[in-house]
Amino acid sequence: MEFDTFAERGEAIAAEPGALDTVALVADALTAAGGATPASGGDTEGAGPAADDDLAIVARFLRGAVFPGWDGRTLSVGPSLCHAALARAAGANVTAGDIEDRLAETGEIGAVAAGLDLGGQTGLGAFAGGDATGGAGDDDLTVRDVYDELVAVAEATGDGSESFREDALFGLFTRAGPVEAKYLARLVLGEMRIGVGSGTLRDATAAAFLGASVTTPTEERDDDDDRTGELVALVERALQVTNDHGRVARIARDEGESGLREVSLSVGRPVRSMLAQAGTVADALDAWDAVAVETKYDGARVQIHYEDRVDDEEGEDGATPADPADGPVSIYSRNMEDVTAALPELVEHVREHATAPAILDGEAVAVDDDGEPLPFQEILRRFRRKHDVDRMREEVRVELRAFDCLHAGGDDLLDAPLTGRHERLSAVLGEGVSELRVSDDAEEIEAFEAAALAAGHEGVMLKRPESTYDPGNRGREWLKRKPDVETLDLVVTGAEWGEGRRAELFGTFEVSVRVDDGDGERDADESVDSGAAYATVGNVATGITDEELADLTERLEPHVRAESGQSVTVAPEVVFEVGYEEIQTSPTYESGHALRFPRFLAVREDKAPEAADSLARVRRLASDE
Numbered sequence: 001m002e003f004d005t006f007a008e009r010g011e012a013i014a015a016e017p018g019a020l021d022t023v024a025l026v027a028d029a030l031t032a033a034g035g036a037t038p039a040s041g042g043d044t045e046g047a048g049p050a051a052d053d054d055l056a057i058v059a060r061f062l063r064g065a066v067f068p069g070w071d072g073r074t075l076s077v078g079p080s081l082c083h084a085a086l087a088r089a090a091g092a093n094v095t096a097g098d099i100e101d102r103l104a105e106t107g108e109i110g111a112v113a114a115g116l117d118l119g120g121q122t123g124l125g126a127f128a129g130g131d132a133t134g135g136a137g138d139d140d141l142t143v144r145d146v147y148d149e150l151v152a153v154a155e156a157t158g159d160g161s162e163s164f165r166e167d168a169l170f171g172l173f174t175r176a177g178p179v180e181a182k183y184l185a186r187l188v189l190g191e192m193r194i195g196v197g198s199g200t201l202r203d204a205t206a207a208a209f210l211g212a213s214v215t216t217p218t219e220e221r222d223d224d225d226d227r228t229g230e231l232v233a234l235v236e237r238a239l240q241v242t243n244d245h246g247r248v249a250r251i252a253r254d255e256g257e258s259g260l261r262e263v264s265l266s267v268g269r270p271v272r273s274m275l276a277q278a279g280t281v282a283d284a285l286d287a288w289d290a291v292a293v294e295t296k297y298d299g300a301r302v303q304i305h306y307e308d309r310v311d312d313e314e315g316e317d318g319a320t321p322a323d324p325a326d327g328p329v330s331i332y333s334r335n336m337e338d339v340t341a342a343l344p345e346l347v348e349h350v351r352e353h354a355t356a357p358a359i360l361d362g363e364a365v366a367v368d369d370d371g372e373p374l375p376f377q378e379i380l381r382r383f384r385r386k387h388d389v390d391r392m393r394e395e396v397r398v399e400l401r402a403f404d405c406l407h408a409g410g411d412d413l414l415d416a417p418l419t420g421r422h423e424r425l426s427a428v429l430g431e432g433v434s435e436l437r438v439s440d441d442a443e444e445i446e447a448f449e450a451a452a453l454a455a456g457h458e459g460v461m462l463k464r465p466e467s468t469y470d471p472g473n474r475g476r477e478w479l480k481r482k483p484d485v486e487t488l489d490l491v492v493t494g495a496e497w498g499e500g501r502r503a504e505l506f507g508t509f510e511v512s513v514r515v516d517d518g519d520g521e522r523d524a525d526e527s528v529d530s531g532a533a534y535a536t537v538g539n540v541a542t543g544i545t546d547e548e549l550a551d552l553t554e555r556l557e558p559h560v561r562a563e564s565g566q567s568v569t570v571a572p573e574v575v576f577e578v579g580y581e582e583i584q585t586s587p588t589y590e591s592g593h594a595l596r597f598p599r600f601l602a603v604r605e606d607k608a609p610e611a612a613d614s615l616a617r618v619r620r621l622a623s624d625e
């Protein structure tokens with residue numbers, strides 16, 4: 001597919017207000033991208049699509065993603081690099097500063113890119129491979145050209161990789177016409193802004209390739225007695241298992257329903273984590289006959305994949321390889337980032353105890369010398385660390401608390417009941433496994449909770465004993481019960497420079513909630529700019545030490561999008577855990593709410609902005625108060 005065709009379809013989708021018509025437009029785009037069905041069936045297994053088929057690429061691009069969800073590769077392109085590449089492509093008269101000024105005016109990089117004369121002024125379009133007519137946009141840039149170039153950008157490492165990335169983007173921009181440039185800039189920065197969430201793409205896949213009808217919104221259908229509901233559920237299931245919209249679209253097209261039914265988990269490819277809602281013991285006992293109660297560990301979520309393969313690097317004595325990333329154990333964060341190298345104790349633990357290939361779910365916790373839990377902030381000093389792992393290992397001890405098992409010894413367990421999965425977990429790992437107590441006695445459950453709190457844990461999890469594992473879902477099958485601490489996980493979207501002695505550091509941070517339904521789709525929300533993904537809810541300036549301010553400044557500076565006086569706007573990259581006393585309605589912030597007495601608690605290293613708290617949650621909390 002030509003990239004300008006993709007961009008025009010993006011424009012049409014963005015302009016369509018109706019959810020069902022959006023699904024129909026996305027389904028058309030998928031069908032158009034697939035072209036003729038490849039006889040070979042193509043590469044449905046691998047990360048890269050077959051050479052004659054753009055379906056997988058287009059399915060991901062529509063969501064603003066270049067790679068599948070399970071794939072750890074990232075472009076490593078921040079706003080400043082993108083601005084520099086755009087400025088170069090726009091010719092000698094335009095600087096990165098000009099791009100930032102325009103961004104401050106328009107508020108959106110796509111609009112800025114579309115307004116530039118890229119490659120046109122200097123004939124760079126011809127230089128970069130354009131046809132005889134020269135100017136930008138005349139070149140037949142395809143979605144595959146863009147994909148291939150972005151793969152090269154993602155895979156560039158070492159000295160010179162930064163300039164390689166800039167050159168590659170410059171090359172792409174010089175080949176782009178205005179609408180293409182708009183979608184290129186958005187894609188590169190991961191902000192597609194056309195309102196295509198995971199649910200839309202799922203429904204469109206079912207409509208395009210399985211014959212599902214697009215007449216009733218998925219949420220209003222009864223899945224049990226509706227054929228379309230059945231097909232949508234099948235696609236949803238395949239998405240949960242593969243975590244790859246591109247691959248699922250291809251399987252739906254090439255192998256139909258039976259192909260989707262056969263999709264299974266792969267050890268080594270992370271799955272989205274099942275999540276919890278807040279709830280009480282009374283809620284749990286009202287809803288279920290019995291409750292499976294478990295300690296809520298205050299650590300960072302980890303998903304551990306154990307491949308049980310012979311390790312090339314392994315010495316004859318079976319010693320751990322020097323680099324844990326080379327071994328049979330891979331550990332992923334909740335964002336599906338590979339954190340194996342940061343947590344060698346967990347690698348060693350699993351190598352020592354696991355008896356079969358497995359996918360385990362659990363929490364990495366920091367503990368003191370007696371094995372007692374340390375606060376959450378301590379695990380964050382170890383999590384995602386790339387340097388000084390051995391030194392930090394001496395300072396902060398980390399242990400595994402595994403609480404679920406998604407796959408063991410060749411069996412996918414997503415559909416098995418929780419208690420059965422937990423038994424498999426105990427059988428496959430043995431050590432470092434949570435205690436899961438099933439009880440229908442409120443007093444016994446409360447005594448379990450009191451003991452967990454007394455031991456320094458965060459609270460308890462209450463789970464339905466028969467619940468299946470629902471990747472990515474924040475349903476009511478798992479409830480979290482914590483004593484009353486009011487915190488929200490909010491995205492930093494702006495900051496202000498400090499004063500006096502702190503003039504070189506940010507002093508105040510603007511924090512925002514997510515304006516979507518949890519999988520990237522926007523709320524139907526008229527009071528908030530419908531293109532915005534985040535809405536402000538407060539400014540945080542207290543609870544931060546000087547050392548933390550320096551760290552936060554260093555961390556946020558590369559993401560600054562625009563500066564005006566003391567204030568900067570920041571790309572949504574960093575999530576803060578913020579404590580507060582109350583939520584009030586307020587016209588001051590875009591969300592229509594304000595936090596009273598917000599204070600900084602920690603950076604949620606383990607959370608991506610898409611996993612931050614939503615506007616819907618803040619509204620719920622506000623109305624409960």
Ligand SMILES: Nc1ncnc2c1ncn2[C@@H]1O[C@H](COP(=O)(O)OP(=O)(O)OP(=O)(O)O)[C@@H](O)[C@H]1O
Pocket residue numbers: 273274275276277294295296297298299300301363403434461480
């Ligand atoms: N026994 C357990 N079972 C499931 N999750 C647990 C358990 N112990 C600790 N956790 C942690 O609790 C989280 C469940 O709460 P939730 O889904 O709301 O995530 P969260 O937003 O990170 O919550 P929080 O900020 O309260 O940790 C899990 O993601 C996991 O990291």
